[in-house]
Amino acid sequence: MVQPKPKNLTREQKEAKVEEFADALEEYDVIGILDMQSLPARQLQEIESEIEEFADIKMSRKTLMNIALDNAEKDGIDELDTDEAMQPAFIFSKKDPFQLYSLIQDNQTSAAADGGEIAPNDIEIPEGDTGIGPGPMLGKLQGAGAQVQVDDGSIHVQDPAVIVEAGEEITADDAEILNQLGIEPLQIGLDLVVAYSDGEIFTSEELDIDTDAYREDIESAAAAGFNLAVNAGVVNETTAPAIISEAAQKARNLAISEGLPEEETIEEAVSYAASAAEAVESEVDLEAAKEAEEDDESEEPEEEASEDSDDEESEEEE
Template sequence: MIEAEFEHKIAPWKIEEVNNLKKLLKEGNVVALADMMEVPARQLQEIRAKIRGKMILRMSRNTLIKRAIEEVAEETNNPEFAKLAEHIAKGAAIIVTDMNPFKLYKTLEESKTPAPIKGGAVAPCDIVVEKGSTGMPPGPFLGELKSAGLPAVIEKGKIAIREDTVIVKEGEVVPHKVAVVLSALGIKPTKVGLNLLAAYEDGVIYTPDVLKIDEDEFVQKIQKAFNSAFNLSVNAAIPTTETIETILQKAFRDAKAVSIESAFLTDKTTDDILGKAYSQMLALASEVSDEALDDELKEKLSSTVGDPAEEVKEEAPEEKEEEKKEEAPAAAGLGLLF
């Protein structure tokens, strides 16, 4: 019924366009909408070259794109897909691709190119004019620079900026005369390209605020999560492929420490226990007077360099080696995540 009324009231070429858009919308795993209103023809050609083979980009009227989305949603009984039409804005275009929404967003962002900012536009960041020569000879441009708020001077026969200057702060509107000066200086504070409005995949609509991910921060969170899980597994003695070796090493060290502390002799701890007892004996002997010691003890004390108790630390290198071994499984396990 809807289609019959549409065909009755709308020009034939529009009906054909909607049918072509519908066919396109059904082809890809991911369907997205992008705004390309501010993209000049030259930059659009460059963008098309960068995305060729990765996605299909189709421009059309917003009303026709909306109609095509709604009809496909009705024909496929998919109300979630119809919600994609709510994100149509400005100069919308359809993108059909097999890459996931996150990779699509990143690809579109990487395809953007630097461009001069227009007067009346909002600064996307602090716009800084760095100090140094502009390469331009003295003339009327010197007055334009000063009028725009830049500390311009003449140095070695050329116009120069005396110091780094924030000419427009982030979020401020760029005055027309400032935009002209920035363009003349070759400063391009903005990026021109396709702005993703929304992407649909498997019943879910993704918006740019969800798709914009700090990859370094995300990797750090994964590493932190892995380390936390690794430590929990070791401390709770829950064996896994990544932690079993470390758990056994920890159990061995703990058992060895108990054996030495309680003087419980085993083939692994006898030398350590005797070494500890010997060191304690020398330490005690060093605290009593010489009259209470026999010649053998005196000779042993005189041949001991430093604090006799330091001999107990002979097991330290082994402990450090065990600690290094404990770090290895964690690093190896983390590598499996990437």
């Protein structure tokens, strides 16, 4: 783990450290408090080299950090509490707090297990030559559920084997096997517990957002707002092109459907009328209509003859 700085600092060294903190507090827009309690020194060195382009880590005794914070003149900086961390350190950056948190999460490094940790995901032993000679490790691998055999003087894993499932505790025996095989199953990174920016304090819970989901929500809200504005006829720089385009299309469709002889729509209007005529023709049986008309014409004389006959009969009776 990261060890605290030696406590036997001279007065001049303490003053120099406070001044170093004060300069950084003045220079950087974003100041965070890290908890270094669970971070091994080797992993810290790796992480520092990865984040040096966007952040700077400074640490010392908590009392010196608090003195620097008390003397800082930024509004609200006094709310930045080093007591939020077991072993605090400053992190300074010119990224905004959310970017800083995301970048920290992206710059984690692997670490070996000591036993007692909870597996973050399934821990698998890969297939192949372990490079370990036959001995106690052979039985330990078999006990962990791996199919193994000795070949050319070393232990070979026949098939990939999960020896610890996600959420389960890594035992001391599991840790020994993993360390022997050079497998580092843990992900270690900086723990940003609180950050200050422009007079506001952000906790890690507030900074831990799903950026992809957040972006989708923003895009969905923007699209819904745009559609509402267009449908409501709210004209502005963003909606004007869509509203004008929609109005032009409606006018064009009306001219076509009503057969208005406009130069831009005459071809479509004629085509529309022809299609409408074809649709009507397809629904009407012209042959049947013609036959029905002929039948009506042939029945009319018979009806007249029948009327004349009735008139003659009535005259005779008289």
